[in-house]
Amino acid sequence: MTRFRTALIVLSLALTTGCTSAQGGMSALPTLAAGEYRLGAGDEIRVTVYGLDPMNNSYVVGDAGTISMPLIETIAVDGKTIPEVESAIASAISARQLVARAPSVSAQIQKYRPFFIMGEVQRPGQYPYVPGLTVNSAVSIAGGYTFRANTKAVVIKRKTKTGMVKGQTGPDGQVWPGDTIEVSESWF
Structure with a gap:
């Protein structure tokens, strides 16, 4: 019976740990239509x-x-x-x-002003923006993912008219000039 309780506790901890994330409370990232690009410092x-x-x-x-x-x-x-x-x-x-x-x-x-990429990529840093940039192409510019990177989702910090927005997107997500891309570790 004790082994069963121990296994149940370990399993519940594993499940709740996998469900919690430091990325909670993120907003949806706004998209950028043609002709809507707004200038900022560095352009x-x-x-x-x-x-x-x-x-x-x-x-x-x-x-x-x-x-x-x-x-x-x-x-x-x-x-x-x-x-x-x-x-x-x-x-x-x-x-x-x-x-x-x-x-x-x-x-x-x-x-365009540069974008920034950090975390689990080969060469984190600042890179020149090119129109049509996606997360996948930004990661490629930074030398690719490391072996422990989460390749399914990244966090992007983006300055908008209303202030700084933080959101999660996938590999095909749109990157804007001035964005900061955070590639986290994968746990599985």
Whole structure:
């Protein structure tokens, strides 16, 4: 009878230990549709303004979420989409009356801010983001999983408009620029 109780206790402990996780209380990760990408510190954009050659250049979004441009000075771009940035630059040009007609502004992303990967991968660290990145491709960039890695799920920390979000996703989960991917150990 004592062996039966001991086995029952060990079994119940094993089951409850497997069910508990440090990842409890996580939210669902938001997805990113085409054209919804929002700029953040570390992104680099190329701006072209027809007729105002001194403004045509590449600009890196600083820690304050701004870019500094000649003739119009500082523009806040953190959390804005490319069309919103084009509109903000055009408004600043119009406000300063730098051109007679409505300014023609074009902007595009030159370089995305990096993503970070840590835990059970061969080479944890910071890597350049490429559009369409998934967890599998991010792990490949980091040299692959270690022999003890959980290959079925990872935790991603992501900055959104409402703050920092932490969620769990599988190997085909979408990775955004600035994400931190945590690959944990597998217990089985």
